[in-house]
Amino acid sequence: MCVGSRIASFLVGPPEEGARLDAYLSSQDGMPSRSACAKLIESGKVTINGTLADSKSEKVALGDRIQAEVEEPEDVGGPLAPNPYIPLDIRFEDGYLIVLSKQAGLVCHPAPGHVDDTLANALVAHCGYGHLGMLQGEERPGIVHRLDRDTSGLMVCAKDDVTQKALQDLIRLRVLDRRYVVLVQGYVAPDEGTIVTGIARSTKDRLRMAVSDAPDAREAITTFKTLERFEAGRRDEGYSLLECHLYTGRTHQIRVHMRHIGHCVVGDPLYGKGTEIQNLGLTRQFLHSWHIRFDHPRTGETIELADQLPEDLLNVLESLKSTSMGRTERGCEVCPQLGISW
Numbered sequence: 001m002c003v004g005s006r007i008a009s010f011l012v013g014p015p016e017e018g019a020r021l022d023a024y025l026s027s028q029d030g031m032p033s034r035s036a037c038a039k040l041i042e043s044g045k046v047t048i049n050g051t052l053a054d055s056k057s058e059k060v061a062l063g064d065r066i067q068a069e070v071e072e073p074e075d076v077g078g079p080l081a082p083n084p085y086i087p088l089d090i091r092f093e094d095g096y097l098i099v100l101s102k103q104a105g106l107v108c109h110p111a112p113g114h115v116d117d118t119l120a121n122a123l124v125a126h127c128g129y130g131h132l133g134m135l136q137g138e139e140r141p142g143i144v145h146r147l148d149r150d151t152s153g154l155m156v157c158a159k160d161d162v163t164q165k166a167l168q169d170l171i172r173l174r175v176l177d178r179r180y181v182v183l184v185q186g187y188v189a190p191d192e193g194t195i196v197t198g199i200a201r202s203t204k205d206r207l208r209m210a211v212s213d214a215p216d217a218r219e220a221i222t223t224f225k226t227l228e229r230f231e232a233g234r235r236d237e238g239y240s241l242l243e244c245h246l247y248t249g250r251t252h253q254i255r256v257h258m259r260h261i262g263h264c265v266v267g268d269p270l271y272g273k274g275t276e277i278q279n280l281g282l283t284r285q286f287l288h289s290w291h292i293r294f295d296h297p298r299t300g301e302t303i304e305l306a307d308q309l310p311e312d313l314l315n316v317l318e319s320l321k322s323t324s325m326g327r328t329e330r331g332c333e334v335c336p337q338l339g340i341s342w
Helices: 021-026 034-042 119-127 161-172 253-260 311-323 329-338
Strands: 002-011 046-048 065-073 089-093 097-102 152-158 177-185 192-201 209-211 218-230 239-246 287-295 302-306 324-327
Touching: 021 034, 021 046, 021 065, 034 046, 034 065, 089 302, 097 119, 152 161, 161 287, 177 253, 177 311, 192 253, 209 253, 218 253, 218 329, 239 253, 239 329, 287 329, 311 324, 324 329
Parallel strands: 152 287
Antiparallel strands: 002 065, 046 065, 089 097, 097 152, 177 239, 177 287, 192 209, 192 218, 218 239, 218 324, 287 302
């Protein structure tokens, strides 16, 4: 709902001359997304030099005076406090969804010990409660799928219920392509493989998940491709860099599956077995959501994004490069995209 409107006025300067009208408007302070600006133009709420704009694609000229009538949304509140001080590394945004790169250490939604310092609080500050999908509840606004606190990388958030449901359907139908990079303990011999198990909450530790054939276990499917292998040293059994492709989204799925095949994730405090030396100094798991691809459920546009490894993970690989046993064909393709420069 809207409680009123305001008139926004802009004067086209030299840097913007020749830009599309919708692109120009969306780049101005205080204006909504490009798709929302296009709707303003189509609904007759934008003028150029006092004349109604004809098309969102018309070009602006130097000295043009652009005016737009922008609706002011109703202040829709909720239980979460907005936190504008949490940085959001947004890689794609329109009127329907956001793709961002989550930093390690950021919890996705409120949990014990994390009340107002989560991604959800940052999304409320960025979008407002009235512009986030609520299908997961008011304490998880916009959340479509989650990453563990200490897992970094790409994830998708929704701005309305329809988009949120459509994105969840893409995940359920296994057509939202999510790929992760993980460094594991030991020498992984095959160049590729598939792990299919049930996963359920551990009966021994409620904080952990476990491979299980219990009736309440949910099917979990992970495929992997080996990117690079590293020789064993005096105090470790070597390492392998893998790309994992998720076909399902169970809690801690990759971490549980890697432990299941005897190759724990380096730095994993919950499922790992390594010493500090074997964990290469990491205090969080070496797990990064590096690539995502899907067809936008509202516009049909193919969204495909890649995210380089953060500095702490690149430093770990730098420390191992002298022990590299060479890259696989897939590794030669992926590693440069991850920012691995050697």
